Amino acid sequence: MSKYYLDYLEELESEAVYVLREVWAQFQNPVILFSGGKDSIVVTHLAQKAFHPSKIPFALLHVDTGHNFPETIKFRNDLVQSLGVRLLVGSVQESIDTGRVSEEKGKNATRNALQITTLLDAIEENKIDCAIGGGRRDEEKARAKERFFSHRDDFGQWDPKNQRPELWNLFNGKHFEGEHFRVFPISNWTEMDVWNYIKRENIQIPSLYFAHEREVVWRNDSWIPNSEFLQLDDREEIVQKKIRFRTLGDITITGGIESNADTLEKIVDEVAAMRHTERGNRSDDKRSETAMEDRKKQGYF
Amino acid sequence: MVDNNQLLRFTTAGSVDDGKSTLIGRLLYDSKSIFEDQLEAIENTSRKKGHEGVDLALFTDGLRDEREQGITIDVAYRYFTTPKRKFIIADTPGHIQYTRNMVTGASTANAAIILVDARHGVIEQTKRHAFIASLLQIPHIIVCINKMDLVDFDESVYHKITAQFEEFSSKLLVKDIRFIPISALLGDNVVNRSENMGWYQGAPLLHTLETLHISSDLNKVDARFPVQTVLRPQSETFRDYRGYAGRVSSGIFRVGDEVTVMPSGFTSTIKSLDTISGPLDEVIAPMSISMTLEDDIDVARGDMIVRSNNKPEAKQDLEVMLCWLNDSPASPRTKFTVKHTSNEQKAMIKEVIYKIDINTLRRRTDDVELGMNDICKVKLRTTKPLMVDSYRENRVTGSIILIDDRTNETVAAGMVV
Numbered sequence: 233m234s235k236y237y238l239d240y241l242e243e244l245e246s247e248a249v250y251v252l253r254e255v256w257a258q259f260q261n262p263v264i265l266f267s268g269g270k271d272s273i274v275v276t277h278l279a280q281k282a283f284h285p286s287k288i289p290f291a292l293l294h295v296d297t298g299h300n301f302p303e304t305i306k307f308r309n310d311l312v313q314s315l316g317v318r319l320l321v322g323s324v325q326e327s328i329d330t331g332r333v334s335e336e337k338g339k340n341a342t343r344n345a346l347q348i349t350t351l352l353d354a355i356e357e358n359k360i361d362c363a364i365g366g367g368r369r370d371e372e373k374a375r376a377k378e379r380f381f382s383h384r385d386d387f388g389q390w391d392p393k394n395q396r397p398e399l400w401n402l403f404n405g406k407h408f409e410g411e412h413f414r415v416f417p418i419s420n421w422t423e424m425d426v427w428n429y430i431k432r433e434n435i436q437i438p439s440l441y442f443a444h445e446r447e448v449v450w451r452n453d454s455w456i457p458n459s460e461f462l463q464l465d466d467r468e469e470i471v472q473k474k475i476r477f478r479t480l481g482d483i484t485i486t487g488g489i490e491s492n493a494d495t496l497e498k499i500v501d502e503v504a505a506m507r508h509t510e511r512g513n514r515s516d517d518k519r520s521e522t523a524m525e526d527r528k529k530q531g532y533f
Numbered sequence: 534m535v536d537n538n539q540l541l542r543f544t545t546a547g548s549v550d551d552g553k554s555t556l557i558g559r560l561l562y563d564s565k566s567i568f569e570d571q572l573e574a575i576e577n578t579s580r581k582k583g584h585e586g587v588d589l590a591l592f593t594d595g596l597r598d599e600r601e602q603g604i605t606i607d608v609a610y611r612y613f614t615t616p617k618r619k620f621i622i623a624d625t626p627g628h629i630q631y632t633r634n635m636v637t638g639a640s641t642a643n644a645a646i647i648l649v650d651a652r653h654g655v656i657e658q659t660k661r662h663a664f665i666a667s668l669l670q671i672p673h674i675i676v677c678i679n680k681m682d683l684v685d686f687d688e689s690v691y692h693k694i695t696a697q698f699e700e701f702s703s704k705l706l707v708k709d710i711r712f713i714p715i716s717a718l719l720g721d722n723v724v725n726r727s728e729n730m731g732w733y734q735g736a737p738l739l740h741t742l743e744t745l746h747i748s749s750d751l752n753k754v755d756a757r758f759p760v761q762t763v764l765r766p767q768s769e770t771f772r773d774y775r776g777y778a779g780r781v782s783s784g785i786f787r788v789g790d791e792v793t794v795m796p797s798g799f800t801s802t803i804k805s806l807d808t809i810s811g812p813l814d815e816v817i818a819p820m821s822i823s824m825t826l827e828d829d830i831d832v833a834r835g836d837m838i839v840r841s842n843n844k845p846e847a848k849q850d851l852e853v854m855l856c857w858l859n860d861s862p863a864s865p866r867t868k869f870t871v872k873h874t875s876n877e878q879k880a881m882i883k884e885v886i887y888k889i890d891i892n893t894l895r896r897r898t899d900d901v902e903l904g905m906n907d908i909c910k911v912k913l914r915t916t917k918p919l920m921v922d923s924y925r926e927n928r929v930t931g932s933i934i935l936i937d938d939r940t941n942e943t944v945a946a947g948m949v950v
Binding site: 408 | 538539540568607608609610611612614618619621633634636637640641748751753761762764765766768770771774776778779780785807808809817819820821823834858870872873874875928929932933934936941942943946
């Protein structure tokens with residue numbers, strides 16, 4: 233060995249692998265929350281590392297809003313097949329049809345908040361005691377206070393003022409019937425770390441992250457993709473632009489940025505030069521200063 | 534970014550109004566780690582609150598209650614990167630009642646920044662912060678004497694505070710203490726060298742953080758490998774594979790090393806050290822790997838694989854420095870689950886030997902009830918042996934937590950004496 237220390241990416245990787253193995257050892261029925269976004273892809277990749285040469289011992293749980301990028305769904309299906317893991321889908325459409333939730337109205341309506349009910353229902357139905365997420369503490373101020381092992385009561389709620397202290401790397405996943413945990417193996421990663429890691433490991437990601445031509449409309453300071461769900465007002469106009477997405481969520485709320493970055497190298501360079509946070513293009517976070525905190529308390533990802 | 538960059542975790546401690554949030558804001562701002570939308574957001578808030586200019590402290594504001602009350606409730610983690618290093622800040626609140634948070638933030642830190650207000654000098658809280666940093670064995674302490682602008686950048690103030698700090702810190706076990714006079718508000722000696730304090734010859738804070746020598750802080754002598762789980766793929770290609778998955782706590786393991794599995798005492802030889810990218814000849818802390826042995830012996834989660842010529846002690850009776858983290862005090866004869874590496878046993882506090890008066894650092898034997906934020910030396914009895922090293926020698930194999938079986942809450946953190 234040439235050096236007797238780990239570099240920062242190796243250390244973050246090792247930490248995440250350790251956390252994933254703790255999950256497997258401490259819970260009965262853990263799943264990976266899989267959105268098709270880069271963070272959940274990286275978590276899935278890390279799970280491969282953690283259990284190699286065994287298969288990933290977790291199912292993937294996708295909360296499907298019905299407002300997907302078709303590219304994301306194809307990516308998800310291909311990945312599930314190549315890994316040989318089980319896929320669970322919680323459908324927001326079904327939650328709407330069965331009257332569990334009702335749809336928001338108007339131009340800025342999204343299904344973002346509706347996912348909470350679908351997610352909690354899926355957790356209950358499948359008797360999931362741990363949902364592994366790709367959340368990172370650098371994303372948002374409410375997330376900066378999140379634990380690796382985050383306890384949820386039997387209503388699925390997060391109580392930020394009453395979190396279990398987390399010391400050293402001794403994770404306490406003990407819980408009572410009906411409660412569950414959210415675990416965030418890449419808590420300590422930043423957006424830049426995720427991209428550097430994707431590049432170093434050459435991890436496959438959906439084509440949406442690379443610059444491509446697309447029909448879009450300018451709304452809330454970003455380029456919203458045209459889709460069957462898009463409602464235009466009088467002043468809005470569909471145009472053709474070369475864009476890429478920094479984060480992936482619902483097709484209705486995920487804004488793209490103009491970019492020519494069509495390779496991982498170019499994306500890493502572009503992200504390094506960015507002057508705005510990645511969630512700056514997400515209208516779900518723009519609703520109020522505490523939008524994320526409020527949703528998290530109710531049981532959001 | 535250079536590929537071989539290391540990660541440095543540090544914690545910040547200061548009393549209310551010592552300017553801790555401003556310092557962190559300044560570090561992030563001057564190292565260009567703040568995005569424009571974040572800056573706009575706090576510019577707006579600064580204006581709404583009627584502040585002059587941008588209040589950098591707002592960067593670290595978190596939850597709604599905290600913003601409304603202007604305090605920090607919980608440990609918050611912040612990230613920034615320079616061309617030399619990646620940093621993780623555990624930002625812990627300074628109020629008296631939050632010893633628990635400081636202990637939490639300190640548990641994984643390579644370095645601690647302790648803030649002292651230049652106008653007030655070393656106060657009881659400073660001593661408490663330094664004590665906790667030494668208790669948690671943070672290898673490097675950087676004392677930032679802040680608000681130097683309010684004492685006319687006077688060198689004698691700096692020397693006076695340095696002397697005050699050194700006087701009481703000589704009683705603590707800290708390997709490396711440094712002092713830096715700063716003004717977080719104006720940016721002096723944070724990222725950029727101060728023009729107002731030419732008399733200070735040392736490095737500014739960021740440069741200090743970038744160059745602290747941390748590779749030697751890891752214990753490279755005592756090879757310890759707690760087993761997290763056993764990998765048995767039973768697939769075509771790996772039919773007889775039996776790998777012990779875990780993360781190296783300390784020391785170095787090499788293929789061919791003679792090892793002992795504790796507590797069973799069986800011995801074998803390391804056959805391979807595996808990762809998904811292929812086998813390695815040797816592994817160091819804190820690498821996560823899968824280890825296979827030459828002999829087919831019984832190994833399970835909770836066991837520890839160690840080099841046969843250097844073993845930890847297997848103990849059922851432990852003396853532990855315990856920090857109580859829960860609102861409800863410990864009642865006598867309560868049974869706990871103790872977690873130590875991947876090992877879990879039942880435990881009972883047999884005796885509280887003394888309590889440390891956190892303000893005077895004196896030992897008290899008259900009051901031995903364990904309540905929130907108390908730090909005590911206790912005798913612990915476990916149902917089965919734990920394979921421990923002293924915390925001073927090994928922060929991973931010397932640390933434990935106690936979980937109350939009735940509530941499942943983590944109620945105490947302990948360091949093996």
